[in-house]
Amino acid sequence: MGIPLRNMHEWSNRNGKMFKEFVFSDFIEAFSWMTKVALWAEKIDHHPEWTNHWNRVSVTLCTHSQGNTITDKDHALARIMDQLYHAQQ
Amino acid sequence: MGIPLRNMHEWSNRNGKMFKEFVFSDFIEAFSWMTKVALWAEKIDHHPEWTNHWNRVSVTLCTHSQGNTITDKDHALARIMDQLYHAQQ
Amino acid sequence: MGIPLRNMHEWSNRNGKMFKEFVFSDFIEAFSWMTKVALWAEKIDHHPEWTNHWNRVSVTLCTHSQGNTITDKDHALARIMDQLYHAQQ
């Protein structure tokens, strides 16, 4: 859809945690994606800290049992989120 | 993916009601689609009769307030289901 | 709430499978319960065959990998469904 947003799908490091904002067309799209992620999160037993406001979802990932550092679990959940997001676009 | 299923996206008439089966890759995909449809169904105040079994969802549509006949409301909900389904594939 | 329905919370045997119908106050209550069950089902990797129509959810349980017989997995999922249902009433 037009010029690709170069850093659209990148995660950034914010205060030692992984951070990314996902943007959807509306609330239903955003919340359905959250449901999909929720099912995966519970399955792999690793949960995000996430904020939703209508069509936007901001995600912060870190591993509490490892002193709030970034671990493989966070990278795995980030990959799931990205894949589910791209599949929906 | 291989030979296209010619009538894949068609609704059929079964005992005077609209009927269609949707197939997904797994339970998470199927249930997330159901969540999306549920949000729309409640919004337009028209609900399906649907059966889910892992990656499959069979849908039956008719309008109870109109003697279980097929009305515009059913066609509207069918269109929403189709659009959300195709967007997810 | 009036006279207790004696067999309300019993599962019956229907064609060699466990069967039960759950009744809710409306669609939102029914679908939210389904979401809760879906999260558990995916977590324990055992899924129901279920039909929803507005405020009703009919559930059939059996274990496909065991020749569609009833196994401990079905009893475990049935218990989860009952507990989540009672917690919501």
Place this chain on the structure above:
Amino acid sequence: MGIPLRNMHEWSNRNGKMFKEFVFSDFIEAFSWMTKVALWAEKIDHHPEWTNHWNRVSVTLCTHSQGNTITDKDHALARIMDQLYHAQQ
């Protein structure tokens, strides 16, 4: 369950917006409540800004079309959230 938390169910005013934190027993309970609220939010076309972290959901309410002030819509959504929360405990 023990000493009632006196202000547990109160909303506070934070920077001119309504704010409240809801605490659940686990992620499944928290996310199922969010699903229920999401269905209502879309139905009444008024959406929260909310942050979830495992068993916690922090909610901020204001009305954007009214200059981010607190309106009847926010009070209505707050009531729905409270009722659904209490019904689940």
